[in-house]
Amino acid sequence: MNNNDTIFALSSGRGKSGVAVIRISGNDLETFAKKIIGCATLAPRHAYFTNLCDDNGDIIDQCVVIYFAAPHSFTGTDIIEIQCHGAPAVINKVFEFLRGHNMRVATPGEFSRRAFYNGKVDLSDVDGLIALLDAQTDKQRAAALRSMMGGDSDVYIGWRDQMLEIAAYAAAMTDYDADDLPPNISDRILEKIKTLYTAVSGVLANYKVSRAIMCGINIAIVGETNVGKSSLFNRIVGAARAIVSDIPGTTRDVVSAQMDIDGYMVNLSDTAGLRNTTDFVECIGIERTNAEIANADIVLHVITAGDSVAPVAKNEILVANKSDTTDSRDVPNAIYVSAKTGEGLPELMTTIRSRIADITNNGESAVMINARTYDLLMTAREELYAALDDFNGDYDILSEHVRYAADAIGRILGTIGTNEILDMTFSQLCLGK
DSSP: OOTTSOEEEEOSOSSSOSOEEEEEEESSOHHHHHHHHTOSSOOTTOEEEEEEEOTTSOEEEEEEEEEEOTTSSSSSSEEEEEEEOOOHHHHHHHHHHHHTTTOEEOOTTHHHHHHHHTTSOOHHHHHHHHHHHHOOSHHHHHHHHHHHTTHHHHHHHHHHHHHHHHHHHHHHTTTSOGGGSOTTHHHHHHHHHHHHHHHHHHHHHTHHHHHHHHHOEEEEEEESTTSSHHHHHHHHHTSOOSOOOSSTTOOOSOEEEEEEETTEEEEEEEOOOOOOOOOHHHHHHHHHHHHHHHHOSEEEEEEETTOOOOOOOTTEEEEEEOGGGOOOOOSTTOEEOOTTTOTTHHHHHHHHHHHHHHHHGGGOOSSOOOHHHHHHHHHHHHHHHHHHHTOSSOHHHHHHHHHHHHHHHHHHHTSSOOHHHHHHHHTTSOTTO
C-alpha cells in the first residue's frame, strides 16, 4: 500500500440512486480539480456545478465538484468529491476516467488509514466510525457518534498522560534526593495509581452495557414443548417467522429476529422445546437451546397457564402462555399472556423494556468498548494492580508497571501499535472510508 498514490472510491452505496459521491485522495490535486471544473482559480470547500468531460471532451455527466485542500480534509491530504448521478453506467465511466489519470481504486478503509497516519484521527475514533457505519438503532448511533467525535479518545489520552507522568516521577525517585522532589510525592504517586485503577475498572465494569448497546441484547424464548414459544415469538416479532404446530418438537433449530426496542437492538430467539428425547436432530436443537440460554441477557421462560414451575433464574421473566384457556392465575410473579389473542402482551413488553433499561443503565457508558479495547484495558488494569500490589519501595519496578499500562492505552489509541492491529481495524471499513 503506497500512501503517495492517488486513490478513489465510491463513498455512497452501490446501486441505482439519485446522487453518487466519488471521493479522491492524493497530493497536489488542485490542478486536476481546476481541470475537471474548468476554471482558472479555485476556492476550497466551494461547490462547483460543471459538465465533467473525458479527455476527448465528451460529457460524462453533470456533476457537483468540491475541492478540499490539505490539511483541512478528512484524510489530511487533498480531496476531491465528485457528486454525480447514481447510475451504474455513470459511476463506471467516472472510474474509467480517473484510472486514465494514474489513479487507483482504494482498498477498504484506506481513506481512514490515511487520516490516521496524518494525525486526523486515532484508532479509538476509527472504532467509533466503524460502529457508526454499522449502527442500526438510535442508541447505537449515539454511542458510536460520541466515540467517533473523540469522546473516548479524550478519556484514554487523559489516562495515558497521567500514567506517563507517574512513571516519570517514579523513575526519578531513585535518581534525585528527596529535597529535590515535590513534597509527599510518594503518597501522591500511589494515590494517583489507585485513582486510575478505579477509573479503568469502572469502564471495564460497563463492558456488558457497551456490548449490549453495540451488539444487541440477547433475549431467548425457552420452555418445554408445546407451551407456545413459537406463537409468542411470532406475536412479539409481528410476523409468522417460526412454524407453529401442536406436534411436540416442531422447533428443532434456533429461529432469530432482530428488533428495535426503545432504540436498542434486540436479538430475539425462538428455541427448541426442552424435554427428554432420543431423536438425534431434536437433541441437537436442545443443545443449541442451552447455548442460547447461556448467551442470553434475558430469558423468557414460557410455561402453560395453570402449570406449576420451579423458581426462575435472576435473568428470567416467567411467562404463563395460553391465558385464554384458563382462569387460573396462581403462579407468583408470572406474566399471563395469550399469544393467540395478544392478551398480556403490553405488560410483557413493559417488563422487557424495564429489564433492558436495567442492563444498559439507560444507555450510560463512559466509553464504547469492543473486543480489542477490552483486552487492552484488562492489561492496563492488571499492570496498575501489580504496581500497587508488588510495591515494596522499589520505584523502578513500579514505574515499569505503570509504563506498561500506558503502553496498553497507547495501543488503544494507535500511538503504539503493529501493522497487524492496523490491518485488522481498517479492513472493517467500507470503500470510500
